[in-house]
Amino acid sequence: MLTYLIRRILLLIPTLLGITILVFGVMAAAPGGIGGPLLNERGGQVGGANQQRIREYYEKRYGLNKPYAIQYLRWLNNISPVGFRVNEDGSLGRIAVKWPDLGESITQRRPVSDLLKDALPVTLILNLVSIPLVYVIGIVSGIIAARNRGNAADVGIGTSQLALWSIPTIWSGVLLIGFLANREYVNWFPTGGLTSVGSLDASFLPSHVDGRWQAGFLVDRVWHLILPVVCLSYGGFAFLSKLMRGSILDNLGADYVRTARAKGLNENVILYRHVFRNSLLSLITVAAAILPSLLGGSIVVETIFGLPGMGKLSVDAVSLRDRELVLGLTFVGGLIGLTSMVLRDVLYAMADPRVTYD
Amino acid sequence: MTKLSASEPIGNPGKPGPGETDSTRDPLTVVRRSLVRQVARDVLVRWGAQIGIVWVGLLVVLAVLAPVLANSHPLLMKSKDGELSSPWVKHLSTADCTLLVTAVAFVIIVLTRWRASTKVWLLLAVIVVTAITSSIFVKQRFTSPDTYRDRLKSGEIEWAARAPIPYSPDDRQLDDPTARLRSPAGRHWMGTTATGADLASNMIHACRIALSIGFISTGIAVVIGVVIGGMMGYYAGVVDLLGMRLVEIFSAIPTLLLLLCFVAVFTPNLYMMMAIIGLTSWEGYAVFTRAEFLSLRQRDFVQSAIASGVPLRSVLFRHMLPNGITPVLISASFGVASAILAESTLSFLGIGLGVDEASWGKLLADARSSGGTFYWWLAVFPGVAIFLTVFAYNLIGEALRDALDPKVLKN
Numbered sequence: 001m002l003t004y005l006i007r008r009i010l011l012l013i014p015t016l017l018g019i020t021i022l023v024f025g026v027m028a029a030a031p032g033g034i035g036g037p038l039l040n041e042r043g044g045q046v047g048g049a050n051q052q053r054i055r056e057y058y059e060k061r062y063g064l065n066k067p068y069a070i071q072y073l074r075w076l077n078n079i080s081p082v083g084f085r086v087n088e089d090g091s092l093g094r095i096a097v098k099w100p101d102l103g104e105s106i107t108q109r110r111p112v113s114d115l116l117k118d119a120l121p122v123t124l125i126l127n128l129v130s131i132p133l134v135y136v137i138g139i140v141s142g143i144i145a146a147r148n149r150g151n152a153a154d155v156g157i158g159t160s161q162l163a164l165w166s167i168p169t170i171w172s173g174v175l176l177i178g179f180l181a182n183r184e185y186v187n188w189f190p191t192g193g194l195t196s197v198g199s200l201d202a203s204f205l206p207s208h209v210d211g212r213w214q215a216g217f218l219v220d221r222v223w224h225l226i227l228p229v230v231c232l233s234y235g236g237f238a239f240l241s242k243l244m245r246g247s248i249l250d251n252l253g254a255d256y257v258r259t260a261r262a263k264g265l266n267e268n269v270i271l272y273r274h275v276f277r278n279s280l281l282s283l284i285t286v287a288a289a290i291l292p293s294l295l296g297g298s299i300v301v302e303t304i305f306g307l308p309g310m311g312k313l314s315v316d317a318v319s320l321r322d323r324e325l326v327l328g329l330t331f332v333g334g335l336i337g338l339t340s341m342v343l344r345d346v347l348y349a350m351a352d353p354r355v356t357y358d
Numbered sequence: 359m360t361k362l363s364a365s366e367p368i369g370n371p372g373k374p375g376p377g378e379t380d381s382t383r384d385p386l387t388v389v390r391r392s393l394v395r396q397v398a399r400d401v402l403v404r405w406g407a408q409i410g411i412v413w414v415g416l417l418v419v420l421a422v423l424a425p426v427l428a429n430s431h432p433l434l435m436k437s438k439d440g441e442l443s444s445p446w447v448k449h450l451s452t453a454d455c456t457l458l459v460t461a462v463a464f465v466i467i468v469l470t471r472w473r474a475s476t477k478v479w480l481l482l483a484v485i486v487v488t489a490i491t492s493s494i495f496v497k498q499r500f501t502s503p504d505t506y507r508d509r510l511k512s513g514e515i516e517w518a519a520r521a522p523i524p525y526s527p528d529d530r531q532l533d534d535p536t537a538r539l540r541s542p543a544g545r546h547w548m549g550t551t552a553t554g555a556d557l558a559s560n561m562i563h564a565c566r567i568a569l570s571i572g573f574i575s576t577g578i579a580v581v582i583g584v585v586i587g588g589m590m591g592y593y594a595g596v597v598d599l600l601g602m603r604l605v606e607i608f609s610a611i612p613t614l615l616l617l618l619c620f621v622a623v624f625t626p627n628l629y630m631m632m633a634i635i636g637l638t639s640w641e642g643y644a645v646f647t648r649a650e651f652l653s654l655r656q657r658d659f660v661q662s663a664i665a666s667g668v669p670l671r672s673v674l675f676r677h678m679l680p681n682g683i684t685p686v687l688i689s690a691s692f693g694v695a696s697a698i699l700a701e702s703t704l705s706f707l708g709i710g711l712g713v714d715e716a717s718w719g720k721l722l723a724d725a726r727s728s729g730g731t732f733y734w735w736l737a738v739f740p741g742v743a744i745f746l747t748v749f750a751y752n753l754i755g756e757a758l759r760d761a762l763d764p765k766v767l768k769n
Contacts (some may be wrong), residue, residue: 011603018607023619030623038454075383161758166749168699170706171741174725191730296612300703314615318622318710326619330611337610 001349001356007341019334020327021072027323028068075327078103102331103324105317108353112328115313122194122309126301127294129229132339134290135283141237142244147271149249150306158245161238169297173231173288173304180227188225192306197219228305232297236290247282270287284347366600396440400761412752417747421565424460428559429525430503432488435518443504446521449499453566455492460485461616480593498536505527519675523547527563527716542735549735552724561739568747571632578636579697580690583643584683588674590644591651591682601644608641617700620708631704631711634698642693643686650682664720684762691755695748718744 059065063074077083077092078101085093102112145157181189190196195217203209206216215223249258252275260270299311306312310329317325349355401407420427431445451457463484467477503526509515524545530553531537537554540546548557590601608616620634654660655678663677701720704710711717718740725737 015603015606015610017610018603026619026623045586162752163749166695166745166752168702168741168748169746170703170719170722171737171745174722174737175741177732178725182730218359220586223704292610293535296614299612299614299618300707301721303707314618315707315709318615321623330615330619333612333615334607334610337612338606341606341610 002317003344005342011356013336014340014341016334017076020076020331021210023084023327023330024068024072024075024323027326028071029319030185030321041130074279075103075324101329105322105325107320107322108325109319112324115325116310116332117327119308119310119313122307123295123298123302123311125225126228126232126298126307126309127291129225130233130236130294135228136238137233137238138237139244139280139283143243143248143271144246145245145278146248146252148187149245154245157241161241165238166276167234169231170304171236172234173227173240174244176227176231177304190224192223192304194224194307196224228301228307231301231304232294235297236294240286240290243282243286244279247279248275251278254278254303281348281352287340287344292333292342295333295336361725387739389649395757397761401754401757404757404760406753408515410753413746413750414754417565417569420562421569422457424566425450425458426526427521428527428556428562429521430506430524430526430529431501432506432515432518432520432524435506436516438514445501450496451498451499452489452492452496454487455496456489457566459488459492463488464567473722479542481516494587503530504531504533507533523556523559523562524595525559527555527560529556529559529713530554531556539733539736541733546741549733551713551721551736552727557735557739559723560716561743564718564740564743567628567701567711567715567717568743570628571635572698572747572751575635575697576631576638576690576693578633579693580643580686581638582636584647584679584686586640586678587644587647587649589674591648592674592678594652594655598648605644606639608638613638614700614703617704618707618709621704626711628711628715631701639693639697639700642689645686646689647682650685651678654682679734687754688759688762691751693757695751695755698744699748707715 008335044246063071066074074086078086081100082097083095085096085098102116104111105115108115113305141157141161144155148154160353177191179185181191204217205212215344257270257275260268260274295310297307299314301307302309302311303315310333313325314321314329319328366457388606402411419716429446429449431449433484434442434444436442443526460481464481467481467484470477472480477481494513506518510518525531531550532554532556537550539552542549542557546556546558548561551557553561586601586604588597596716607640609631618635621631624630635688659679660673663673668677700711702717702722705717705719710719721740722744723738725733727733
């Protein structure tokens, strides 16, 4: 197991390199190259000799006048924990152990790590609320469907969940905001954002201040999160429910269930003590796939609801072609995705004693 | 050898699928049927597949007939000096011509009694020939759609037979300043868009993009995935290790993020978009093909094909592929749905197709103005279209899986 784990972790390195090379290559292949919009926009406003000066400044600062390979290696050197120190004037110093540096966003002029630090909690909150919801609803409805296999309930759940799964998030988001957060229809929810004006100053829990009730920070935050979480989770639980149903049905046909029935065990005991636990195995395998897809889904949800998370950040970064930010985002996104893949394999081996990797 | 390998491991072809009620057949005689026929039969009896196919068929009809159904140029008109003309024919684009000719050829070819392979080749030939000739000979003309309305009003045109929706998708009705963002009423069945174009007309013309994006990008993804996955499964070892890294690269980053990077950087046209969606969604097919090939390469019929000196290309694609393609086919049907979803999401986010292409996702994006007003018709109609199309492909995929998956048969 340990050997396997070490091997997997070592194999992460070429994959991560591949991800960054792919993204870097795509950005470099763009018309105008890396930083093209930056040089044109920022320089274009000034014109003349100043434009040239600004151009030179940016080229030197981000190394844009170097060949792409050198630019990439420089970026790689910056993010690696062991590498050359970079001096003030851009020349390379001695090899040392250093803190990984994701660089500075070209358009926002802030360190990429700062931007990520601001954006990551928003996406994490969204996903941490959604994932348990997705799993609970998915598992429960999967069990109901499997117990009523072939009945109207099963067909109904199956079809409606396929329909739910097919509803595009862009549509449900627009409809929810349009009808439930609009003065012309029902104005129950905020149109976007994470906090109302003033709620940051309010107390955490609902409280009675100056003869009036104040909702407080927590209620306000929940109120803002309801619609985004709904949008993010319905597709996931439809998918999981189908999977759960299939895996319960597979297990119900297994030999050990026949043995249990022959012993005269109660059907409920068979379902919940034997079959249920074995069926959860297949959910572990998709857990890894769900994390990247929720991150991808949060791109849409965050854009629609105007939440300042990783998804919104990546749409902004990509459309402005902000090289450092895009590279940083894909690096972190890829790291999360790959780690969850390794985690899945390890969990799978831990949960299922039949699986070994030796 | 090919015959044998294609029919042997697929199993008893006469076995009835679930839901199939064929009581007239003698259970003892084994009916030999080709895999395609058998699958088509098993799939078509399912109501989910029927609904899905009806909807997709409707989209195909709308896509082909778009220039007849929604066009600013009159189908037939008579000017004051008694001259009859059909302006819509002159304003057909290359794509319009190719689609119309192909559709007519398709109907004719289907009605003939030739062999299936002849029909397919003939149809492909027709498509290629019309595409080439029409791209050479069809010249894009431009007449402002407003002129017809002006001339009708002034009496220069005596009468005109117009399309059911007398607006082209790019007809922004510049002669009518109040035309923008009107709710459904009168001539505009589904209202108008932010630029003053007719929504129904845009919806009909957008069927083409949805259909072509779905099929072609999934086709590209399947080809890439099958080739890479086949190599990985056949050679195993180092090739497998390297290929697996490639698969991991593409599956670790959320597909949407990868798509965003590609699309934002290349500002694509329709064809680029198809290629990009295909290039970023092949990894699932590669994994399936790899798993199938890993087990197939040990089988006797593959070993004997290799031993008898059959070229590698033939071993991989004629002997192994037909036996390992099933999971790929099933997921390809879901892949069509997600390709359509990807295109509309990108267009919704404003980094998809250019302004001239009508796309459901782009129409949906205009439903909310920055001021907070909600134009419900721009949300409901395009959204329903995307949803129904994705749902239709998912239903077909589900039916295909039920028909092909041996596990489901066992249950």
